[in-house]
Amino acid sequence: MVRDERRSGPSWVARETITGRISLLSRFRKGLLAAGAVVVLGCFVAAAALLTGSGGGEGDGGGEAQAAGTDVPGRAIPTRVGPTELPGGEQFEEWAGPGCTTGTYREVGRFENGHAAWYTVREGGRSNPDCDGSFTAVPMSGSAAKDTHGTAIWSWELDDDYRTCALAVFVPRTDRASDAAGDPTFYRVLADPDDVRSGYTGFGVRQTVHRGELVSVRSYPVKGDKVFAVQLLDRGRDWGGAERIGAHHAAAQMKLTCGTA
Structure with missing residues (x-):
């Protein structure tokens, strides 16, 4: 053989x-x-952390709220989720955010240390009769999968009749790219603005792509008690390439449009 x-x-x-x-x-x-x-x-870890609410720090910046998988299709966050069909029936429309006289906006964990921390930008946000165009630059946690104590929360008081709300997020534009550099910036939709664990869905917006634009996200059911709320998460990488050094999330104006049908 x-x-x-x-x-x-x-x-x-x-x-x-x-x-x-x-x-x-x-x-x-x-x-x-x-x-x-x-x-x-890294992509799998980041997606799992958002969907399960894990990786958050203690306090108001963390929480175990889950995000709906349909809002984070595939393995990446879309640059825009839309177009959004506005709710039917009688409508309610209101802005909220820094410098706005309508809606409610608050920040948790803010600290000052120049451009290395939180800071207010006087222009570049959405300017209209209800809002003065200012916004807040929120420092990133340094990790794409973990949050710390820093967060911002927008909320609107609603009547019982409103069942569905369409959300739009304004991304500021300034001469300093790091002022609005979420790539992406993650958000949770909350049933209770005072309980970050009440989140029932979530979404992401690539601020680096949509500076100066009002981004239509999508419509959501109202699950709170006469309230609709959105929380910004501070997870994100502010190191690496030159374009990421000192990167911040922009917390600016949001527009909510709700319908009775």
Whole structure:
């Protein structure tokens, strides 16, 4: 019997196993493979953290609220969720945010330390009869999957008749790109503005793509007791490339349009 040296040799065994295939790669290609694995793992961790509400810090910035999977399709946050069909029936429309006389806006965990911390930007936000155009730059947690104590919450008081509300988020534009640099900025929709664990869905907006725009998110059912609320999460990376150094989330104006049908 003639021995098949090609199949019995150690080099054939190495080529026909996954481990063997990797072992035959050059050092450069092994590095590329490892980097790709890290990126894929990071995407899964970030998506899981938003959907389960895990990774949050203590206090009002954290919580275990879940986000609906339909609002975070696939493995990435869309740049825009829409177009949004406005609720039917009798309508209620109101703005809320920094510098607005309508709605309610509050910040939790704010501290001052120049551009390394929270700071107010006097213009670049949405300016209208109800809002003066100012907004707040919120420092990022430093991690794409974890939140800290910093958060901002928008809320609106509603009548019992309003059942569905369409939300639109304004992304400011200034001469300083790091003022609005969420890529993306994550939000939760809350049933109770005083309980961050009351979130029942969530969404993301790529502020780096939509500076100067009013982004239509989508319509949501009203689950609170005569109230609709939105929370900004501070998770995000503010280090790495030059465009990420000192990056902040912009907490600006939001418009809520609710209907009775």
